[in-house]
Amino acid sequence: MARAIVYTEIGTPDVLHLIEIPEPAAGPGEVVVHIESAGVNPLDAKLRRGARPSPPIVEPRRVGFDGAGVVAGIGEGVTGFAIGDRVVIDNVLGTYATALAVPVSKVFRLSDGVTTAEGAALGIPIGTAYQCLRSLGVSKGDTLLVHAGSGAVGQAAVQFAVLWGAKVIATGSPERFDQLRSLGAEPVAYGEGLTERVRDLTPEGVTVALDCAGTDEAIRTSLALVEDSARIATIVRGPDAADFGIRAFSGGSPVPLTEQEQAWRQEAIPLTINLIEAGDFQVELGPELPLADAATAHELIERHAANGKIILVP
Numbered sequence: 001m002a003r004a005i006v007y008t009e010i011g012t013p014d015v016l017h018l019i020e021i022p023e024p025a026a027g028p029g030e031v032v033v034h035i036e037s038a039g040v041n042p043l044d045a046k047l048r049r050g051a052r053p054s055p056p057i058v059e060p061r062r063v064g065f066d067g068a069g070v071v072a073g074i075g076e077g078v079t080g081f082a083i084g085d086r087v088v089i090d091n092v093l094g095t096y097a098t099a100l101a102v103p104v105s106k107v108f109r110l111s112d113g114v115t116t117a118e119g120a121a122l123g124i125p126i127g128t129a130y131q132c133l134r135s136l137g138v139s140k141g142d143t144l145l146v147h148a149g150s151g152a153v154g155q156a157a158v159q160f161a162v163l164w165g166a167k168v169i170a171t172g173s174p175e176r177f178d179q180l181r182s183l184g185a186e187p188v189a190y191g192e193g194l195t196e197r198v199r200d201l202t203p204e205g206v207t208v209a210l211d212c213a214g215t216d217e218a219i220r221t222s223l224a225l226v227e228d229s230a231r232i233a234t235i236v237r238g239p240d241a242a243d244f245g246i247r248a249f250s251g252g253s254p255v256p257l258t259e260q261e262q263a264w265r266q267e268a269i270p271l272t273i274n275l276i277e278a279g280d281f282q283v284e285l286g287p288e289l290p291l292a293d294a295a296t297a298h299e300l301i302e303r304h305a306a307n308g309k310i311i312l313v314p
């Protein structure tokens with residue numbers, strides 16, 4: 001038998017339970033991955049507590065979208081993968097588990113130089129950061145403001161933008177400033193007076209902004225500093241972004257991602273694996289917890305009580 005975390009009602013983290021499930025089999029076009037690390041995202045907790053709408057729960061609902069492990073089964077028609085290959089799973093529901101059947105289009109080979117924990121930290125944060133910056137056209141000569149630059153999406157956005165030649169200002173708590181500096185960003189504390197602090201740091205002006213925080217302050221600051229509102233985006237305030245005249249990518253937005261935006265989210269994963277292998281990109285890892293402690297992982301992420309990506313280990 002395999003094991004998986006599920007819930008049957010919306011609620012606090014203690015609705016999460018570890019159960020036994022049949023070993024998954026690889027259907028046509030799928031591979032089965034024995035999961036070694038699952039990445040915990042804020043979205044997992046938002047869905048569990050009902051902060052993001054989802055259809056009624058009619059059977060135990062699986063949890064988690066990101067993970068990494070080893071190919072253990074290959075379905076009909078699958079080429080290019082062999083049993084034992086190390087892979088990253090990109091955005092497939094159910095990664096809080098010992099094993100998962102995954103469409104082959106959603107797995108990417110992991111290089112020897114990248115750990116499974118690092119692989120499990122890629123999916124949603126890396127795809128989101130890369131797509132947002134491509135959609136916003138960030139390039140050399142830009143000054144980018146990243147709200148919540150110290151988080152998983154924010155740190156990825158900082159690194160892509162620096163690699164592409166932009167100057168980056170990133171918000172975070174003061175104890176996270178060294179981490180932000182190490183990635184090439186100029187750190188600034190969020191909280192009252194943010195707009196003035198960013199203005200002082202950027203006499204040349206801010207040309208583009210990405211909000212990964214979702215606070216009114218982040219939106220107000222972006223609107224005050226960036227002349228062209230088409231170059232302001234949020235990944236958190238999807239439901240009301242249009243009221244501010246800014247762009248939103250997922251995060252509850254009524255506007256779905258375009259095919260190009262979805263393609264960018266996928267393209268980011270193999271590209272980032274290569275960057276990590278080359279020593280040109282890093283993912284910050286946080287606490288590792290046993291799969292059975294998924295509820296603790298959700299408490300930590302909801303309280304912002306852990307730095308770095310929380311990883312569940314089956």
Ligand SMILES: NC(=O)c1ccc[n+]([C@@H]2O[C@H](COP(=O)([O-])OP(=O)(O)OC[C@H]3O[C@@H](n4cnc5c(N)ncnc54)[C@H](OP(=O)(O)O)[C@@H]3O)[C@@H](O)[C@H]2O)c1
Binds near residue numbers: 153235236
């Ligand atoms: N739309 C999408 O497709 C999409 C994709 C991925 C994520 N998201 C959303 O984006 C957000 C960030 O995700 P993540 O994975 O990067 O989260 P994360 O790794 O948990 O990071 C949370 C970040 O929020 C910052 N923060 C906490 N309180 C803040 C405040 N009052 N003002 C400004 N920043 C504050 C933290 O800064 P310190 O730790 O320095 O205090 C940290 O940088 C979440 O809401 C998530 O659901 C959306």
